[in-house]
Amino acid sequence: MIVKAEGVTVTFGGRTVLDEVDVALDAGETGALVGRSGSGKTTLLLVLAGLLPPTSGTVHREVGPEDVAYVPQAASLLPELTALQNASLGLRVRGVAPAEAERIAAELLHAVGLDAAVDALPEELSRGMQQRVALARALATRPRLLLADEPTGTLDRETGRVVVDVLRETCVALGTSLLVATHDSEVAAAFDHRWELGAA
């Protein structure tokens, strides 16, 4: 198992957000956390990413933090950098030379269908395009586990479907395990596994 959570419980100020949740994902598999707003999807992703310790329960990851990529719901692109610079950022912080990082980033942008937008600033891109740049940035570092929070949350249904398809296919191609949080059951249907989280 590339990541496995057993009996994870998270409480905030006496309020239980996650209650005894179990999740397990193998290498190369895709999965979806489904639930309404406030059901604890984001919290679980943060716990799985190692960004938030659970109140109780255990999380086991086969990979180190450098092999885990977390994409928050908001695209979080640096507004002053172009799509190419944003997509290469993950590699640059790891010390990859600028030219090499941009070459890899350009490939990923091509993979997510943004060849024509490499020099565009985030504000010149649509929400869907921004989300794809964020995913390309996460995938550029070749993570073994990608955790994406509501990648379609701010997109219309059609654009959302395109983004998810691109994401899933790219992950499969790269052998990256993928776990997304979504409130859309239709989106979740395309994944290998799905876990329903109830509203707290």
Added chain:
Amino acid sequence: MSLRYVLNAMLRRPVETLAAAVAVAVTVALLASLGSFVERTGGRLTVTAAARVPVDWQVQLTPNGDLAATTHALSAVPGLQGLREVDYLRVPGLVSTGPAGTRTTGAAFVVSIPQDYATFAPGEIRALLGPGTGVSLQQQTAANLAAGPGSSVRVLGSNRSVTVRSVVDLRQADSFFQVVGAPVGSGAAAPPDNVLLVPPAELKALAGTAPVVRQLHVRLDHRQLPHDPAAAADLVAQRVNHLVVAVSGGALVGDNLAVALSAAREDAVYARLLVLLLGIPGLVLAGVVAALVVSMRNERQRRDLGLLRLRGATPGRQGLLVGAVALVDGLLGAAIGAAAAIPVSRLALDGKSPSTGWLLVGGGAGLLLALLVELGPLARLLRGGAPTVAEQVTTSTKARTPLPLRLGLDVVLLGGSLVTLWLTSRNGYQVVVVPEGVPVASVDYGPLLAPALAWPGGALLVWRLTALALGRLPSTPATDPHGRLRDLRRAVLRHRRRLVARGAMALALAVGITLSAAVFTATYDRQARVDVALTVGSDVAVTMPPDSTTGLSPGIAKVPGAQAVEQVSHRLAYVGPDLQDLYGIDPKTIGRAAPLQNAFTPGSSVTAVMRALASTPDGVLLSQETLHDYQLHKGDPVRLRLQDASNQYRTVTFHVVGVVTEFATAPRDSFIVANRGFVAQQTGRSEVQTLLVRTSSPAAVAARITPPPGATVADTSSGSAAVTSASGLAAGSLTGLSRLLLGFGLVLATASTALVLASSATARRPALTALSLLGASARQGAGFLWTESRAMVVAGVVGGAALSALLSHELLKVLTGIFDPAPEHAAIPWSFVAGTIGAVVVAALLTTGWLARSTSRVDPSRLRD
């Protein structure tokens, strides 16, 4: 709900509440302290001006005046402290006979003063020889008659003789012998050369049937005067008018007090102008800092309002709730500010607390400020004009060039400032005009436009130049082996150049305001010291009366601590019929002890003039007025009459080598400077009447000098030296205002730095979180903050220094009337400048370091938003 909301806002976020209150408090304390300074300066100037007047009114009976009726009318004047009758008799001359023969003076005044006059009007008469009471000769008259205590003097016209008991100096001879009732603007009459003071009974015997001018010298209680010199002058003038009406033309009043207060009005106006030009920018800066602090909670406020909306609160209700929080912040700020103003004022303003009125004004302003800065953003939030977090994250920060810069307002304002300065300074303007006899001081606000335009113009120019420089940063390095991301940091900086430039502008304003105030006050303090040193003569001066035949030995001033001693012979010389002071100096060495400035010798440097005098043994420097009145030019011979060793006046021919307007110990009107050796050689008298001593510890050196009988020792540290210096403002100095402005300036410059950087970094938080999620190290994330901080601080400090240089120059030009003499160049307080820049840099380092640390960790709660 309201109370709970306010309590929650205060108690759950105590740091935010306290920060907002403290920011408001700084403004309150500054305003209350500045107001206090203005009020206190007015009061101090009134007290100082009044204290210089030994006799407030000289009430002169007209030929049909009645002494009893006038005395009765005077007794009804509020605050009357006392009055003495002083009568003046004009006689054809005085005669003395001694070993040197018989000497006769020209027309003279015999004046009767009561026995206790010296106690009644201290400062009017100074005893030089003898007890200072009884029959006394004025110093120059004694010299003319070669008489002293014990000499017999015959009064021509009465054929009676009196025996002299004392020789005195009439220190306020101008007012003592004024022409009472002379029309305004007719100018002061020169005091008589020959004066004999006698007891009242003696005058009756001397006068016989000759006409006597009768005066009542009046002293008033100065504590009853209003603080403001103009109001005090008005009140005194009204009382004089009332008196004149009460005696029905039976008396005329010489109002010495109103004249002194009138002169103080100009200084009071200058003090207000200083607060206006130096204090108002500080207040504006304090307001901006308060707005910045409050704006840092706008994001949370936006979320709170969202929750309130969900709970069904109407916009009015929301406004009420936020307004209540603002009110609490304002009240808290007002209370803290008022409490802080008390020790601050005591510390800065000689231990005095601010008045209740100014504390209330400060508190009210603080309350208003809190409401404005907190409700202003709220209005924007309620209108939906404020960006959401998501919008902030993805919206480009490449702000457009702001409208003022697109319109070229920086160039227009600066150009306007320089043109205004040129137009107003080319013709020797005066900002404050106080016509004699007119109760209202007139202020020419035109020249003030120069610094007023330079503030915003200079600040906008810093914005423009910073943005321009950052936009031209070189692009990218080919490699980045250490993952420092320099190319990306530069790209971000280039992109955010206008925002960074805006921050730099705020810093430049803060630094500029603080440093220009520091330069101005340092220049002022230096000139005030020169002013006092001019009055005293040097750091320490030992003086004998002019033409005294007893000289001073330079050895008496060569005490431990004395760095240089210069000898000056102080003589009296006739230029035509005018008697003027003549100072015999050694022009090659006089600069070692006497203050010398180019302003003393118009048209040439003082060094060149001294060199010319040294190379011309019979050279003489004359006042502009003397040159004009006698149509003299450089190189012309001028014949002066000086007393020789036998006390006879003899004519000596000098040659004009230059013009002099001011000189150590010299009076403000006409005087003469010549070579001491030549004067001694021509008159056969080498006595030195003045010793000028240069030292770094005036009081200690003055205390070590033992003056011979008749000599006085003065030093620049003594209060009397300051009080009698020419400028009223110099007398009190700007120490209080300096301390206030520099203290608050330092606090505001430091706070501005921290707040501008914090505000900028807060907006960068989402981007930095994204970097952390990508695995960026703390150092890599912090690199973006450090790059921006460095650019902002360097541009802000450099821009601020340039701005302060421009503003200091303009302030010194515009307020040149305050200085007497005018400064040749600005005094730069390097230690304060270094301290301010150091404080700004340290504040930037600490703030950026703290922000870098706090943003290096991923905050899950922000991701859950």
